[in-house]
Amino acid sequence: MSEYGRSVGEVARRLGVAVTTLRTWHQRYGLGPSEHVAHRHRRYTPDDVARLEVMCRLTTEGVPAHEAARIALAGLPGEPAPARLAPVADPSARGLTVAAVRLDMPAMLSTIASAVRGRGVVYAWDHLLCPVLVEVARRQEPDHHMIEVEHLLSRCILEVLWTVPRPFGASAARTLLACAADEQHTLPLEALAAALAEQGCGSRMLGARVPPLALADAIRRTGPAAVFIWSQFTPTGDPAQLEPVLAARPRPALIAAAGPGWGDPLPPGVSRPADLSDALRLALPVTTRRDH
Numbered sequence: 027m028s029e030y031g032r033s034v035g036e037v038a039r040r041l042g043v044a045v046t047t048l049r050t051w052h053q054r055y056g057l058g059p060s061e062h063v064a065h066r067h068r069r070y071t072p073d074d075v076a077r078l079e080v081m082c083r084l085t086t087e088g089v090p091a092h093e094a095a096r097i098a099l100a101g102l103p104g105e106p107a108p109a110r111l112a113p114v115a116d117p118s119a120r121g122l123t124v125a126a127v128r129l130d131m132p133a134m135l136s137t138i139a140s141a142v143r144g145r146g147v148v149y150a151w152d153h154l155l156c157p158v159l160v161e162v163a164r165r166q167e168p169d170h171h172m173i174e175v176e177h178l179l180s181r182c183i184l185e186v187l188w189t190v191p192r193p194f195g196a197s198a199a200r201t202l203l204a205c206a207a208d209e210q211h212t213l214p215l216e217a218l219a220a221a222l223a224e225q226g227c228g229s230r231m232l233g234a235r236v237p238p239l240a241l242a243d244a245i246r247r248t249g250p251a252a253v254f255i256w257s258q259f260t261p262t263g264d265p266a267q268l269e270p271v272l273a274a275r276p277r278p279a280l281i282a283a284a285g286p287g288w289g290d291p292l293p294p295g296v297s298r299p300a301d302l303s304d305a306l307r308l309a310l311p312v313t314t315r316r317d318h
C-alpha cells in the first residue's frame with residue numbers, strides 16, 4: 027500500500043472486482059475512498075477496504091447489493107470498524123457482528139438461522155455464535171456501551187435455537203439442564219438443548235438461577251439420565267452447590283458441571299465437558315439408552 031492508502035486499481039486487484047464495480051458502489055452506496063490528499067485522487071483507507079470486503083462477501087453470498095452496502099456501512103461513522111475475528115470463525119461472523127452492532131434484528135436472525143439450518147447447531151455455535159459473542163463482549167469492555175447489542179444478539183440466538191424441532195415421546199427429556207444458583211448466562215445450555223434435539227433427544231431446561239435444592243427436587247421428580255449445570259463465571263461456580271445434586275435419587279448416570287465458572291476441585295463423580303461437542307459426546311450415550 028502506498029503512503030496515502032490504496033488507489034482504486036489496487037483495491038480492485040486485491041478484492042478481485044472490476045474498477046467500474048467499485049465506482050458504482052461508491053456512487054450508489056457511498057462505499058468509496060475516504061482519505062483525501064491534496065491534488066490527488068481520494069485513497070482507500072484500511073477501514074474502507076474492510077467495508078468493501080464485507081460488501082464483496084455478502085454480494086457473493088447472494089445478499090442484494092443495497093442490503094449488503096447497508097450492512098457494510100454499519101461501522102460508519104465513529105462506530106468501530108468491522109470485527110477482526112479469529113481464523114476459525116465462519117465467514118458470516120463479521121456480517122453478524124456488524125448486524126448486531128446495528129441492532130439489525132432481521133439480518134441477525136437470517137444469518138443465525140441459515141448457519142443453524144445449513145451447518146447444524148454445533149458448527150453454528152462454535153464457529154459463528156461464540157466468536158461473535160466474544161467480539162461483542164470485547165467491544166463493551168472499554169466504555170461499557172453496547173449492552174443493548176449483547177441483549178438483542180442473545181435474543182436472536184435464542185429465537186433461532188428455539189426453532190430447532192424438539193422430539194416428543196418416550197425418550198424425550200432424559201436430560202435436565204439448569205444454570206447454577208444466581209447464574210443468568212443461559213445461551214450455552216440453550217445451544218446444548220438444540221444440539222440434543224437435532225440428535226432426537228429431548229431435554230428439560232430449567233433456565234437461569236436454579237437453587238441447588240430446587241435442582242435436586244427436579245431430579246427426584248423427573249429421574250433424568252443426564253444433568254448439566256452451567257456456570258459462566260466464578261461468582262456462580264461454587265462446587266459445594268453440587269452436593270445436593272449428587273445426593274438426589276435416582277442418581278443420574280451423568281452429572282456434568284459445564285462452563286468456565288466452576289472452581290476446583292469438583293466433587294468425585296462430576297464430569298466436566300470441555301465444549302459443546304464434548305457435552306454431546308457425554309450426554310448421547312446415556313440419554314439414548316432405552317433401559318429405563
Ligand code: B12
Nearest residue numbers: 156163209210211212213214218259284285300301302305
Ligand atoms: C451474552 C452474555 C450475557 C447475557 C446472557 C444472556 C443469556 N441468556 O445467556 C446477559 C446480558 C444476561 C449477561 C449478564 C451478565 N454478564 Co455476561 N456475557 C455474555 C457474553 C457476551 C456471552 C456469554 C456466553 O454465552 N458465552 C459462551 C461462549 C461465547 O463463551 P465460553 O463460556 O467461553 O464458551 C466456551 C466454554 O464454556 C466451552 N464449554 C465448556 N463446557 C461446555 C458445555 C456446553 C454445553 C457448551 C455449549 C460449551 C461448553 O465451550 C465454549 C466454546 O465453544 C459473555 C462474553 C464471553 N466471552 O463469554 C459475557 C460475560 C460472560 N458476562 C460477564 C458479566 C460480568 C456479566 C454480568 C455480571 C454483567 C452485569 N454487571 O450485570 C451479568 C451476570 C449476571 C449473572 N449473575 O449471571 C463477563 C464475565 C466476566 C468474568 N469472567 O468474570 C463476560 C465474560 C463479559 C466480559 N468480558 O466482561 N451476560
